[in-house]
Amino acid sequence: MKDKTDQIIKASISVFVKKGYIASTTKEIALKANVAEVTLYRKFGTKKNLFEFSVKSITDDKFSSVLEFKEEISTSDFFGQLLDNRLQVISKNISVVKMLISESLAGNLPKDLKFTHVIFENVSLAIKQHFSIKKLNGDYQTYSKIIGGILLGHAILPNGKSYHKLNQQEKEEYINKYLEIIVK
Numbered sequence: 202m203k204d205k206t207d208q209i210i211k212a213s214i215s216v217f218v219k220k221g222y223i224a225s226t227t228k229e230i231a232l233k234a235n236v237a238e239v240t241l242y243r244k245f246g247t248k249k250n251l252f253e254f255s256v257k258s259i260t261d262d263k264f265s266s267v268l269e270f271k272e273e274i275s276t277s278d279f280f281g282q283l284l285d286n287r288l289q290v291i292s293k294n295i296s297v298v299k300m301l302i303s304e305s306l307a308g309n310l311p312k313d314l315k316f317t318h319v320i321f322e323n324v325s326l327a328i329k330q331h332f333s334i335k336k337l338n339g340d341y342q343t344y345s346k347i348i349g350g351i352l353l354g355h356a357i358l359p360n361g362k363s364y365h366k367l368n369q370q371e372k373e374e375y376i377n378k379y380l381e382i383i384v385k
Contacts (some may be wrong), residue, residue: 206244209234213255218300222252222309253311256301260319263294270327272334277384279331281376284348287324288375291356292364298356321349344383351379 212234216225227248231238245251270279291298304310325345332341355364367375 205236205240209236209241209244209251210255210258213251214259214297217252217255217304218296221300222248222304222307225252227251252309256304256310259294259297259301263290263297264319264323270331274331276331276335276337277380280344280348280383281380283324283327284351284376284379285372287320287348287352288355288364291320291352292366295356295363302353302356320352321345324348324352347383 209230213225213230216230216233219225220229225248227238227241230251231241234241241248241251245254270282274282301310325341328341328344328348331337332339362371364372364375
């Protein structure tokens with residue numbers, strides 16, 4: 202049964218990314234998942250439940266990873282690694298991120314899921330921990346918002362080549378542009 206559920210989730214994400222929540226139909230999702238439409242309703246009850254379950258599976262799997270850094274790392278290197286990590290995740294999942302942003306703005310995401318909160322919660326926690334370890338007095342929430350803006354900008358504004366497809370030198374140049382602003 203788990204395989205069928207995974208099959209449905211994968212298909213629903215594909216359809217929701219392509220068409221959005223409102224335009225997607227359970228018939229389309231069932232067809233893509235190669236299951237009967239009644240199976241969707243038996244497992245999830247409603248399209249809304251399926252959407253919410255699918256969205257939570259994405260955010261839990263892709264965006265809720267705990268960010269850990271070594272204590273001896275410099276603040277500049279910390280911010281560089283933090284940006285690199287989150288940009289990799291966003292870049293590799295850009296179509297899902299764009300769909301989640303769009304559905305969030307349309308008010309279609311589950312009430313308990315604030316997509317921007319999911320993305321930035323671990324960023325904020327990592328910055329808070331780094332500041333605590335380094336005994337820095339900076340306002341970690343402001344730094345979180347700055348980095349959050351960079352990440353959202355990366356997701357929304359065209360950047361040319363995807364971040365995860367850049368070579369190491371291009372990534373470093375990309376990150377260093379932001380570090381000049383963040384670390385000052």
